[in-house]
Every structure is written in C-alpha cells, then in structure tokens.
Amino acid sequence: MELALTLDARSDKSLQAQIFDQVRLLILDGRLQAGMSLPPTRLLAERYQVSRNTVIIAFDRLAAEGYVEPRGTSGLFVTAIPPDDLLLVSSPRPPLRTNGPVPPEAGEPLLCFAGSPGGGEDRPTIDFWVGRQAASGFPLRVWRRIVTKLLSGESQYLADYCDPAGLPQLRRAIADHLGRTRGMHVTTDQIIVTAGGQDALNLVMNLLRGHTENLCIENPCYAGASMIFQSENLPIEPVPVDSEGIRTDCLPNKPRSLIYVTPSHQYPTGVVMTLSRRLALLRWAGDTDSYIMEDDYDSDFRYDGPPLTALSGLDRGRRVFYIGTFSKSVGAGLRLGFAVVPQIFSEEARLLKAKMSNGQSWLEQCALAEFVSDGHFDRHVRKLRQLYKSRRDALISALRKKFREPVITGQDSGLHLVWRLPKGMPSALAIQTKARAAGVGVYALSSGGAFDFDGTAPDDTLMFGYASLPENKILEAVEKLNGIMREMSLKAPAPRSHESALENGSR
Ligand SMILES: Cc1ncc(COP(=O)(O)O)c(C=O)c1O
Incomplete structure (x- = not known):
C-alpha cells in the first residue's frame, strides 16, 4: 500500500x-479504509528518506490511539471506524446554533474547588495528596x-x-504547544488565558449557558466540575464511565446539552477514552446540537507511550471547548490555565473574560510565555516526567509486593493512580481514617476531589497522588498501609476474605 505523504524537514x-x-x-x-495495511516501516523510511525509528514512533502513536492495530506478525492494519463517525470528523459541519449564547446574567458567583483533600494545614506526614506536584520540581531558579x-x-x-x-x-506559545503535543x-x-483550569471551566459554562438546556457529566467526576454544574439551574445527567471512558451508549438523546469529560485521563479513574468512544461522543454532540468541555488537566505527564491527540484535535464540527492548565506542569500557585474555544466563539469569549476579570496578571503571563518559548517548559516537563515515572513505578511495585494482584488503574499518565480494593476489604474511607491517624494520607474518592452523583457505588477505591513524594517515603507509606490493613482485617468480624489480598511481606 502506497502512502502519499508530504514531509517537510524544515517544518517546526x-x-x-x-x-x-x-x-x-x-x-x-476514509482514504485508508478498515482492514488496509500500513506499509512496512522500512519501506516508508526508505521512500521518504527518514530514519526508520521516526516511522516506528509515528506508527506506535497511531496504534496507541486506536487508528491501527497489529495483526500477528503481518504488520499494522487500519481499525474499523463506523462510516458516520468518519464523516463527522472529516467534513466540517457548523453548529446548528442560530442565536448567540445569551450573555450570562449577573447572578450567583460560581464556586471554586480547593483541591486539597482533607483540607487544612494538618496534613499527614506522608501524604499521597491527589494532584499535588513536587514543590522541589518548581523551576524556581529559571523563574526568578x-x-x-x-x-x-x-x-x-x-x-x-x-x-483580557x-x-x-x-x-x-500555547497554540504552538498544543499543535506539537495534542494534534x-x-x-x-x-x-483565552484564565486563572487555572477552574476559571476556564467557569468561563465556558458562562459562555454556553444561554445555549444549554441540559448538563451531562461523566460519573464519577472531578469535584470542581460537578460544583460548577450543580450551581446551575439546569437538569444534570450523570453518565457512567467504564474501562473505555464515558459510556456513549448512555448519553441522553436531548438537544442542546453541554457535557464535561476528561478523555486523556478520566478523573478520578484514570481511564483513557478509546477512539471509538471519542468519535461517538463527537457524533452525539453534532446530532444533538450539543457542546463538549474537554478537561485535559494532566496529560503533559504521559509515561507509557506517545502523547495522545486531544479530543479537540479530532473535532471538525467545532463542538469542543478545550480546557488546559499549568497547575500540574509548572505550579498550581501561578493560577494560570486557558480555554480553547471554537473560532466562532472567540470574540464572545474575549468579551466575557473582560467582563469576568479583565484578564490575568501581566507579570506571570509574560514570565510563562518566556518560559515556554525559550524551551524551558519542554525541558522542565521532560525532567518531571522522569521523576514522576520513577515515583509511580515505586508505588506500583510496592503495592504489588505488599498486596496480592492489586487492581490499579490510571497509571499511564497524570499525577495519581487508583487502587480498586478487592471484595471483603474494609471501606476506602475506613482505611483513609486509620491511615491518617498513622500519618499516611491515602484518599477515598470523596476525599480525593472526586464526586459520585449516584452515591451508591461501593466505597472501594483508594486514590494515591504520588508526584510529590520521594520513593523512600512511598515505600515507607505502603509498608505502614499494609500493617494498618492487616490489623483492620484481623479486627473485622468473620467471615472476611480480605486476608487473602494481603501479602506476608511485612511480617
Ligand atoms: C480534573 C481536574 N480538572 C481541572 C483541574 C483544575 O486545576 P486548576 O484550577 O488548578 O488549573 C484539576 C485540579 O486538580 C483537576 O484535577
């Protein structure tokens, strides 16, 4: 199969x-159709005079994002994508919107999420504080x-x-970065530059309020987003999440909805939304004249595999509002983030930002612009990615050593992972309380900045933010946790099967 590519070695x-x-x-x-094979990497490399490794990396990325799949030793083949989905992303379809969004009324100020599980100054000695980055990782010298x-x-x-x-x-600098890393x-x-991702979520909510009749949100979800939605006077439809991301078969068939999703690293489960779900979500948005808020809060830190294309990178229907933040990659204290709005909304969004806060501080913005354009940002993120990857690996291997076959998700990227406790274990909240008393901070979903609309899901998930903890502290904490859980299980009334999930390593 011949591929007609135009490669430019001088391009950025x-x-x-x-x-x-x-x-x-x-x-x-649809020019490369389901079942067609990609040419061998060696042939493509020769044909375009590039290194074979370059082609391999590109093909690996296509496979990681679900565009192609390996079949035995015969190479890579295009996966089956429903023709309707292909139509949606290949031919721009303008939104059906006829009236501009009604400007937000002067009403209740929207809430902000503090993002500090457990809150207060009284933090545990070893704290798997969800979403917290390493303070020592802040690029203080360059910043100064x-x-x-x-x-x-x-x-x-x-x-x-x-x-504004x-x-x-x-x-x-942000536009270049998104082009290079998110497609x-x-x-x-x-x-629109905002005061962090939370401000960007509020901006988009305000922008689309007049268009919106129904709110949809992945469930469980990020508490900061649920707080914004709950302060609106609109019906909310929580949509369940499974191992492929949001269940698009459960999306309501209601017009003019606004949906909040975290496709690259679902908060809190850490699941990555599959390509077919992404396409189905875009199709749903087009069919129902709805909009999507894509919160891409931590995907600068992807450890296993190439960076993922954002949902927004697939959107040709101008349905996606992308939310980004520098809270994880540089520092939450800077309060800098941004929203990327479809072109037709850009002027309205600018006016709205002027109305809301009239822009962000010049000094921080200018410093960040230099930080990014001088190449510090890329270097800094590369360095932190290495550091956080070692911490993540230390945590996973300690959990595997101490607890038999722990079910861990969300470890491919971001600053946290989650451990689904086996049946028969004490509840996550009970473990959180005991661990805290012993100086270890681990978090049940409700304390880790996550929100469950049903409130009926079993309390069986612990969240670990590992980025801010050195490896020796991680090992010490898991050792303690094993002791705590062993003690809890011994005290629990029989019959309990959780003893089987605990290893004897700490005895
Ligand atoms: C899922 C998710 N979205 C958005 C944010 C926004 O963060 P900030 O307002 O600090 O940019 C966070 C912060 O932890 C988050 O976890």
Whole structure:
C-alpha cells in the first residue's frame, strides 16, 4: 500500500508528528479504509528518506490511539471506524446554533474547588495528596531569572491593562504547544488565558449557558466540575464511565446539552477514552446540537507511550471547548490555565473574560510565555516526567509486593493512580481514617476531589497522588498501609476474605 505523504524537514513540526498527522487524516477521511495495511516501516523510511525509528514512533502513536492495530506478525492494519463517525470528523459541519449564547446574567458567583483533600494545614506526614506536584520540581531558579529580568525593564506593562484574552505571546506559545503535543491546530484568538483550569471551566459554562438546556457529566467526576454544574439551574445527567471512558451508549438523546469529560485521563479513574468512544461522543454532540468541555488537566505527564491527540484535535464540527492548565506542569500557585474555544466563539469569549476579570496578571503571563518559548517548559516537563515515572513505578511495585494482584488503574499518565480494593476489604474511607491517624494520607474518592452523583457505588477505591513524594517515603507509606490493613482485617468480624489480598511481606 502506497502512502502519499508530504514531509517537510524544515517544518517546526517533527517528521514523526507529520507522518502521524497525515496518516491519521488519511484514515479519518476514509482514504485508508478498515482492514488496509500500513506499509512496512522500512519501506516508508526508505521512500521518504527518514530514519526508520521516526516511522516506528509515528506508527506506535497511531496504534496507541486506536487508528491501527497489529495483526500477528503481518504488520499494522487500519481499525474499523463506523462510516458516520468518519464523516463527522472529516467534513466540517457548523453548529446548528442560530442565536448567540445569551450573555450570562449577573447572578450567583460560581464556586471554586480547593483541591486539597482533607483540607487544612494538618496534613499527614506522608501524604499521597491527589494532584499535588513536587514543590522541589518548581523551576524556581529559571523563574526568578525571568521575573527579575522582566521587573528590570520598563514599568509600562505593569501600569497598563493588557488584552483580557491574554498576552499575545503566551497565547501563541500555547497554540504552538498544543499543535506539537495534542494534534490541535488552533489560532491564538481561540485561546483565552484564565486563572487555572477552574476559571476556564467557569468561563465556558458562562459562555454556553444561554445555549444549554441540559448538563451531562461523566460519573464519577472531578469535584470542581460537578460544583460548577450543580450551581446551575439546569437538569444534570450523570453518565457512567467504564474501562473505555464515558459510556456513549448512555448519553441522553436531548438537544442542546453541554457535557464535561476528561478523555486523556478520566478523573478520578484514570481511564483513557478509546477512539471509538471519542468519535461517538463527537457524533452525539453534532446530532444533538450539543457542546463538549474537554478537561485535559494532566496529560503533559504521559509515561507509557506517545502523547495522545486531544479530543479537540479530532473535532471538525467545532463542538469542543478545550480546557488546559499549568497547575500540574509548572505550579498550581501561578493560577494560570486557558480555554480553547471554537473560532466562532472567540470574540464572545474575549468579551466575557473582560467582563469576568479583565484578564490575568501581566507579570506571570509574560514570565510563562518566556518560559515556554525559550524551551524551558519542554525541558522542565521532560525532567518531571522522569521523576514522576520513577515515583509511580515505586508505588506500583510496592503495592504489588505488599498486596496480592492489586487492581490499579490510571497509571499511564497524570499525577495519581487508583487502587480498586478487592471484595471483603474494609471501606476506602475506613482505611483513609486509620491511615491518617498513622500519618499516611491515602484518599477515598470523596476525599480525593472526586464526586459520585449516584452515591451508591461501593466505597472501594483508594486514590494515591504520588508526584510529590520521594520513593523512600512511598515505600515507607505502603509498608505502614499494609500493617494498618492487616490489623483492620484481623479486627473485622468473620467471615472476611480480605486476608487473602494481603501479602506476608511485612511480617
Ligand atoms: C480534573 C481536574 N480538572 C481541572 C483541574 C483544575 O486545576 P486548576 O484550577 O488548578 O488549573 C484539576 C485540579 O486538580 C483537576 O484535577
């Protein structure tokens, strides 16, 4: 099978990204059809005079995202994607919207999520604080240098207002970053810089309120998003999540909905939404004249495999509002994030941001723009990715050593993973309480910034934020946890089967 690619060695985009993007589009356009094989990597490399490794990396990424699949030793074959889904992403269909969103009424201020499980200053000594990054990982030296340089320049920028949508150089840097790492092709005017992801969620909610008759949210979900939705006077439909992401077969057939999803690392379960679910979700949004909030809060940290294309990168129907944050990659204290809105909403979004807060601080935005455009951001994230990967590996191997075959999910990316406790174990909340008394912070979903709309799911899931803990502390904590759970299981009334899930390693 011959592939017609146009590769440009002088482009800012790497050759592997060019191959990935172009083959992906050939599949989505239906020009490469289900069952067709990709050419051998060696042949493609020779034909385009690139290294074989470049082609292998691009093909691995296509396989990781579900566009192609291996069949024995015969190579990679295009997966079956329903023709309707292909139509949706290949031919731009403008939204059905006829009236612009009604400007938000001056009403209740929306709530903000504190994001600190357990809250307060009284933190456990070894704390698997969900979503917290390593304080020592903050790029203090470079940041100080950039800020000092900015402060030694002229004071005009500090004295003046800047564009409410954000500093142009920061928005440009964000657009480049999204193009390189998330397969998103966006213009700077689509980007609105916000005070973190939470502010971006609020911005999108305010922007779409007038269009929205129904709210949908993955369940369980991020508490910060549920708080925003719950403060709206609209019906909420929680949609269950399974091992492929949100259950698109459970989406309501209601027009003008707004749905919140975390496709790259579902919060809290950590599941990655499969390609077929992504396409089904986009199709549903087109069919019901609905919009999607894609919260991509932590996918800078993907440990096993290439970066994932955002749902927004697949969206040709202008249905997806993408939410990003620098809270995980640089520092939550900066309070910087952004929303990427479909082009037709960019001016409305800018005006809304002006109305809400009239933009973010010039100093932080300018420092971040330099940090990204001078290449520090990429280096910094690469370094942290290595650090967090070792911490994650230490946690997984300690859990495997101490507890027989623990069911762990969400470990491929982000700053946390979850452990589904086996049947017969004490509840996650009971373990959390005991562990806390022993100086170890592990979190049941309800304390880890997650929310369950049904409230009926078994309390059998513990969340571990591992990024801020050195490996020796992780090992010490798991050792303690094993002792605590052993003691709890011995005290529990018979018959209990959880003893079987505990290893004897700590005795
Ligand atoms: C799922 C999810 N979305 C969004 C955020 C937003 O974070 P911030 O407002 O700090 O950018 C967080 C923070 O932990 C999160 O876990």
